[in-house]
Amino acid sequence: MIGESKKNGLMVQRQASIIDLDDIELERHFQHTGIGFPTSAPTGERLFDANGNHPLTDAERSQMIERAEAKFAELFEILRIDRNDPNSADTPHRLAKMWVGELFKGRFTEAPRITxxxxxxxxxxxxxxxxxxxxxxxxxxxxxxxxxxxxxxxxxxxxxxxxxxxxxxxxxxxxxxxxxxxxxxxxxxxxxxxxxxxxxxxxxxxxxxxxxxxxxxxxxxxxxxxxxxxxxxxxxxxxxxxxxxxxxx
Ligand SMILES: [Zn+2]
The missing domain is CATH 3.30.1130.10 (GTP cyclohydrolase I, C-terminal domain/NADPH-dependent 7-cyano-7-deazaguanine reductase, N-terminal domain)
Structure with a gap:
């Protein structure tokens, strides 16, 4: 499928790819190919794009930090990092706080109020x-x-x-x-x-x-x-x- 789009006043011809498909076409594509990704976690929470937004309460974010910390600790074992190393002891907690509260903050907070x-x-x-x-x-x-x-x-x-x-x-x-x-x-x-x-x-x-x-x-x-x-x-x-x-x- 060939698509046409207008960018900066220029007509651009391009080959359609997965990212050009709308939701229904994408679902059909996945059904056809047998490839798909879950849209909710096994625990029931809705999953969304990395650059999407779904505001959470303070309690939900605290719980997310706790769960992420446990998984980061597991990752340290897989990467064979000894957490008796004083520089690594609290790193899973620091990482969890950093990803939820800073680096991915815009995923979980309301849009800024702009006058x-x-x-x-x-x-x-x-x-x-x-x-x-x-x-x-x-x-x-x-x-x-x-x-x-x-x-x-x-x-x-x-x-x-x-x-x-x-x-x-x-x-x-x-x-x-x-x-x-x-x-x-x-x-x-x-x-x-x-x-x-x-x-x-x-x-x-x-x-x-x-x-x-x-x-x-x-x-x-x-x-x-x-x-x-x-x-x-x-x-x-x-x-x-x-x-x-x-x-x-
Ligand atoms: Zn990159």
Whole structure:
């Protein structure tokens, strides 16, 4: 099956893959191939994508930390790490707390509450915030993704405090991510929130799964992705202005 999609104003022809299929097609595919993944844990909890979100109560998160700690301790035995080593004694607990409460926090917490304001002066120029910290973890290897993000928009009826971008980027970053989807998720959220005339998200990050292992890329190597919506997708001059003003060091 050949699909067509429009990205940055360019028609792109591509071969359909599993990730192009909708839920019903995917289910049919799995039935056909006999390959499938459970959608709930044996204990009954719903499972969801690494970069998805399903808020939990404090009690549920505490229980998750306890269960994860027990499994990390088991992993130490498999990896033959002696926990009499004082440096490793409490590491399963530290790891469990870190994954649930920090690195995957955005999976289990409510969306940040963002106040929007009326665009009283009818601002119709690009508003850009750049140098927004991106600290995430790749879904494929659970290694850090570290970088920065620039967000630009042309308001329609609503504006937002620029500091709020930081909280939105953080909420989506603190999950198992791939950079392309991180940019799309941030853009979807902001389009929904602001209904802007134009919106762009550029992310430039180092992927430690490529630096610490694998191809062992140079530490300065970065991956850059961009998402352009509305007039930033259709208006070349506006896009060039955003790329120039939003350029990161
Ligand atoms: Zn990776």
């Amino acid at each position: 929007v304001f009326p665009n009283r002066k009818s601002v119709d120029e690009l508003v850009i915030s750049k140098g927004i910290k991106v600290m995430s973890v790749c879904s494929h290897h659970w290694q850090p993704i570290s970088g920065e993000c620039a967000i630009g928009y042309v308001p329609r009826d609503k504006v937002i405090g620029l500091s709020k971008f930081t909280r939105i980027v953080e909420w989506f970053s603190r999950r198992g991510q791939i950079q392309e989807e991180l940019g799309e998720q941030i853009a979807d959220f902001l389009v929904e929130l602001l209904d802007p005339i134009a919106l762009g998200v550029i992310i430039s990050s180092k992927h430690y799964c490529m630096i610490a292992r694998g191809v062992e890329a140079h530490e300065h190597s970065v991956m850059v992705t961009s998402v352009m919506r509305g007039e930033l997708a259709s208006n070349t001059a506006l896009r060039e202005e955003f790329l120039k003003l939003g350029a990161m060091s």
